[in-house]
Each structure stands twice: as structure tokens, then as C-alpha cells.
Amino acid sequence: MIQELYRKEYGRMVTVLCSRFGIAYIDEAEDIVSDTFLSAAETWGMNGVPSNPVAWLYAVARNNALNYLRHDKVFQQRVKKDLIKDGERTIEMDIDLSDQNITDSQLRMLFAICHPSIPVEAQLSLALRVLCGFTIDEIAQALLTSKGNINKRLFRAKDKLRAEEMEIAFPGENELSARLDTVLLCLYLLFNEGYYSASPDKVLRRDFCLEAMRLTLLLTGHPPTARPSAYALLSLMCFQASRFDARVGEGGELVLYEDQDTSRWDHELIDRGSYFFVQASGRGEVSKYHLEAAIAWWHSHPADEKEKWENILRLYNQLLILEYSPMAALNRAYAFFRVYGKEKAIAETEELKQLSGNLFYHSLLGELYTGVDDKKARQHFEQALNLAGSPAEKDVLEKKLRGN
Amino acid sequence: MKEFALIFRTSTDNSFRPTPAQMQEMLTSWTNWMGGIAAKDKLLDKGSRMGISGSKTIAPGNVITDGPYTEIKEFINGVMYIRAEDIDEAVELAKGCPMLQGGGKVEIRPLVTPDNIS
Numbered sequence: 001m002i003q004e005l006y007r008k009e010y011g012r013m014v015t016v017l018c019s020r021f022g023i024a025y026i027d028e029a030e031d032i033v034s035d036t037f038l039s040a041a042e043t044w045g046m047n048g049v050p051s052n053p054v055a056w057l058y059a060v061a062r063n064n065a066l067n068y069l070r071h072d073k074v075f076q077q078r079v080k081k082d083l084i085k086d087g088e089r090t091i092e093m094d095i096d097l098s099d100q101n102i103t104d105s106q107l108r109m110l111f112a113i114c115h116p117s118i119p120v121e122a123q124l125s126l127a128l129r130v131l132c133g134f135t136i137d138e139i140a141q142a143l144l145t146s147k148g149n150i151n152k153r154l155f156r157a158k159d160k161l162r163a164e165e166m167e168i169a170f171p172g173e174n175e176l177s178a179r180l181d182t183v184l185l186c187l188y189l190l191f192n193e194g195y196y197s198a199s200p201d202k203v204l205r206r207d208f209c210l211e212a213m214r215l216t217l218l219l220t221g222h223p224p225t226a227r228p229s230a231y232a233l234l235s236l237m238c239f240q241a242s243r244f245d246a247r248v249g250e251g252g253e254l255v256l257y258e259d260q261d262t263s264r265w266d267h268e269l270i271d272r273g274s275y276f277f278v279q280a281s282g283r284g285e286v287s288k289y290h291l292e293a294a295i296a297w298w299h300s301h302p303a304d305e306k307e308k309w310e311n312i313l314r315l316y317n318q319l320l321i322l323e324y325s326p327m328a329a330l331n332r333a334y335a336f337f338r339v340y341g342k343e344k345a346i347a348e349t350e351e352l353k354q355l356s357g358n359l360f361y362h363s364l365l366g367e368l369y370t371g372v373d374d375k376k377a378r379q380h381f382e383q384a385l386n387l388a389g390s391p392a393e394k395d396v397l398e399k400k401l402r403g404n
Numbered sequence: 405m406k407e408f409a410l411i412f413r414t415s416t417d418n419s420f421r422p423t424p425a426q427m428q429e430m431l432t433s434w435t436n437w438m439g440g441i442a443a444k445d446k447l448l449d450k451g452s453r454m455g456i457s458g459s460k461t462i463a464p465g466n467v468i469t470d471g472p473y474t475e476i477k478e479f480i481n482g483v484m485y486i487r488a489e490d491i492d493e494a495v496e497l498a499k500g501c502p503m504l505q506g507g508g509k510v511e512i513r514p515l516v517t518p519d520n521i522s
Contacts, residue, residue: 314432316439317439321447324447329444
């Protein structure tokens with residue numbers, strides 16, 4: 001009960017308080033909200049859960065915040081002065097916890113966190129902690145790193161926010177486009193962390209994906225940020241998420257796309273994805289999210305195999321021409337194989353020398369050489385096995401080696 | 405890593421009227437070739453293709469003629485920029501250019517950068 005509320009409400013409450021006080025007080029805002037949950041745990045334990053727990057939490061958080069305002073010296077001296085300048089009566093200053101203000105605060109906070117001066121890794125941790133309410137433990141587990149590391153990232157990022165005296169506000173008209181790109185990239189990575197993470201906690205990974213989708217949906221609900229690229233990203237997320245269940249087997253092992261049971265795909269999400277893709281199109285803008293969403297569209301719909309892979313290859317070509325990434329180069333090589341066969345694909349793939357030492361590069365070459373030159377296939381699978389980190393990856397490769 | 409311009413040159417051939425299937429094939433081979441260079445992380449800038457009709461050339465003395473500047477019936481119809489270790493690698497990358505199948509030529513020129521003033 002409290003755990004669910006924490007996940008859902010922690011971020012909202014911190015964000016609203018932070019929007020009100022200023023980013024410099026992010027730690028104080030977190031303290032106030034943590035105290036609120038602590039008193040909930042104590043009081044509800046003794047008196048039973050109130051009929052409207054969220055309203056209870058908001059009321060207590062508001063009181064705690066006002067107490068803080070009355071008693072904290074720093075607040076008295078600095079924040080109060082600022083608030084008086086705004087022509088408000090400090091002590092009775094209200095903290096607006098309406099849905100509209102929560103949404104607005106979250107969007108403004110998203111822009112503050114995804115600031116180009118903060119490293120992407122720190123943006124991710126900060127968004128997960130402050131906007132999505134994941135605990136440090138959960139973040140460390142999903143990002144496969146230590147708690148200490150996450151704490152360090154958060155600490156530095158908050159320092160940066162304070163040092164730059166970052167305002168929690170929407171960027172101006174002329175800045176919006178570039179700033180939105182940074183926000184979208186952070187949400188894209190947030191989604192991928194959930195989708196591709198090797199963490200065994202499936203529920204947690206799904207929650208990461210859902211949070212990324214929720215925040216992207218907020219962007220599309222706000223006219224200035226409802227740009228084609230935001231819709232395209234949301235569409236991509238829907239198509240990918242539709243396969244969330246089908247791509248993980250009973251024992252937690254990865255089920256390759258070709259072997260997935262399509263009846264386990266979430267067709268409602270596929271329809272949502274198509275709807276958002278239409279919203280993203282027709283305004284002349286083609287971002288990398290458009291191209292990736294289009295690729296995901298082909299993967300989510302039954303089609304003639306030849307037509308499908310020709311289109312996917314074309315889209316990967318376009319994606320790479322727009323922006324290089326190792327994953328796109330590998331996926332293009334696979335699509336090349338599906339269109340032109342193994343021999344030609346081997347020649348293309350062997351040329352990607354910059355990817356030597358990449359796990360997926362060697363497993364792709366193993367796949368391509370199978371049946372063409374089994375000795376080489378085996379060498380590449382062995383190289384891949386040496387590079388594999390997670391048991392799920394090792395498992396797939398060992399099967400390949402045995403079958404070879 | 406050095407930077408090179410690939411300049412596409414072709415000559416006018418008004419009799420060439422490709423079928424839709426041929427046009428599709430041209431399009432596919434261009435995107436495959438460019439995508440292949442990009443997949444090696446060697447594409448610097450996809451540059452632009454340049455039109456012929458509707459172009460004009462200005463010469464000194466305000467002499468304006470219709471059409472692109474041509475030398476011996478040959479004109480430039482596009483440019484793109486790549487990265488390569490040296491001119492030999494640049495030549496290798498350029499060899500797959502579909503331009504060559506249609507009788508065109510690809511000129512490979514090193515870009516003059518602060519590190520490479522040659």
C-alpha cells in the first residue's frame with residue numbers, strides 16, 4: 001500500500017515542492033516528502049489507513065512544508081524574501097497540489113533535470129529518483145551499478161543544478177527545440193534501460209518503461225512540447241512495449257524476435273503506437289525516433305517477408321545516415337542478410353571493423369557464417385561467449401555452440 | 405582520420421529514361437551504399453544532390469547562362485563528405501558508388517582542414 005503510493009506520489013510531491021521553493025532546495029523537498037511518508041507509516045499503523053490516503057499525504061506534506069518555511073533559518077532569510085518580492089504572504093503561502101499544477105511542475109522539472117550541462121547518466125538517475133520516485137536501491141539494481149555510484153551521480157547532479165541556479169521553468173521559444181531534444185533523449189534512454197536491462201527484476205524493468213511512457217505522454221499533452229519527435233518517440237515506445245511479455249520466457253530467458261508467440265503481443269499498445277505515429281507524421285519532420293518507430297512498426301505488423309526486410313533495411317540506412325550508432329550498424333547488417341543473403345551480408349559485416357570486440361558483432365557474424373563456414377562461425381560464437389555478461393546471453397550463445 | 409569530399413560527375417544523356425523499377429533500384433543502391441559508409445561510421449555529411457534543370461551559371465561581367473557549368477558535356481550533380489584513414493581507404497569506400505554503374509565518375513578530394521593543409 002505505502003510502497004505503491006510512494007512510487008506514484010513521491011516524485012509528484014517532491015516536484016511540486018521543488019517548483020515552489022526553487023531547485024536549490026531539492027534536498028529539503030525530498031526530506032519533507034520522506035518525513036511525510038514516515039509519519040504515514042506510523043500514523044496509519046496505529047489509526048488505520050485514511051479513506052483518502054493521497055489527500056492525507058498531500059495535507060501532511062503541505063503542513064510539513066509550511067512548518068519548514070516558518071522555522072528554517074535559510075528559508076526565512078532567502079526564500080521568504082523572494083516570495084515577498086512575488087507579492088505573496090509568506091506564512092499562508094499555499095502549495096498547489098492540483099492535478100494541473102502537478103503536471104506542469106513535472107514538465108518543468110523534466111526540463112530542469114535534462115539540462116545539457118548535466119551528464120546524461122546523471123540526468124537518468126535524477127529523473128528516476130525525483131520524477132519517478134524509484135528508490136536508490138531500485139535504480140542501482142536496474143542500472144546494474146552500486147548504490148554508492150547512484151548516490152554520487154545524484155549528488156553531483158544536484159550540485160550542478162544548484163551551482164547553475166537552474167530555474168524550474170519551461171525554456172523560451174527559441175531554446176525549446178534544442179532543449180526538447182535533450183529531454184527526449186533522456187526519456188528514450190530511460191525506456192531502453194527498462195527494456196534492455198539485464199536486471200532480473202522484470203516488474204521493476206517494466207515500471208521503468210511505463211514511467212518513460214508516462215513522461216513522454218505528458219509532453220504530448222502539452223501543446224508547445226507536442227512536437228512530431230515527441231509523438232514519434234511515444235509511438236516507438238508503444239510498439240516496443242507491446243512485445244514486453246513475449247520477449248521474456250517463463251524462466252526469464254530472452255526469447256528472440258523470430259521465436260516470439262505473436263499472440264502474446266499487446267495489440268492494444270500496437271494500435272496506440274500506430275495512432276501516435278500518425279500524429280508524428282505529415283509535418284515534414286523526420287527525427288531518429290520517426291525512423292526507429294517505423295522500423296518497430298514493421299516488426300509489429302504481419303507483412304510479406306521480402307517487402308518487410310527491404311523496408312527495414314532502407315530505414316536502417318536512413319537512420320545511420322542521420323546518426324551513427326553501433327546498434328543501428330549491427331541491425332542494418334542483419335537486415336542486409338535478410339534481403340541479400342548470407343554471403344553478401346558477411347562481406348558487409350566484416351567491413352564493420354570498428355565493432356570488433358562487440359558481443360553482438362561477434363554473435364551476428366557467428367550467425368551469418370553458420371552453414372557457410374562453420375569453423376569461422378564457431379570462432380565468432382566463442383568470442384561472443386567470452387564477452388557475454390549476463391547468464392541469459394551466455395545461455396543463448398552456448399545453445400548456438402552446441403547446435404553448431 | 406582525414407576528411408574527403410566525393411564529387412559526383414556525370415554527362416547529359418537525354419535518351420536515358422529509367423523505368424520505375426530501375427528508378428527503385430537506383431534509389432535502393434544509393435541508400436545501401438550511403439548506409440554502408442554510415443554503418444562504418446565514415447559518413448561525415450550526406451551533402452546534397454544537385455539539380456540540373458532550373459540552374460544558371462554566372463560568369464564575370466554579369467554573363468548569365470542557363471544550366472550548370474559544364475566542361476566537355478560533364479557536370480557535377482552532387483557531393484558528399486566522408487572520413488577515411490587515407491586516400492586509399494576513401495577510394496575503396498567510393499568504389500561502391502552507384503554513380504559508376506550509370507557511366508558517371510566520382511572525384512575524391514581531401515578537405516582542407518587546419519590539420520590537413522595540402
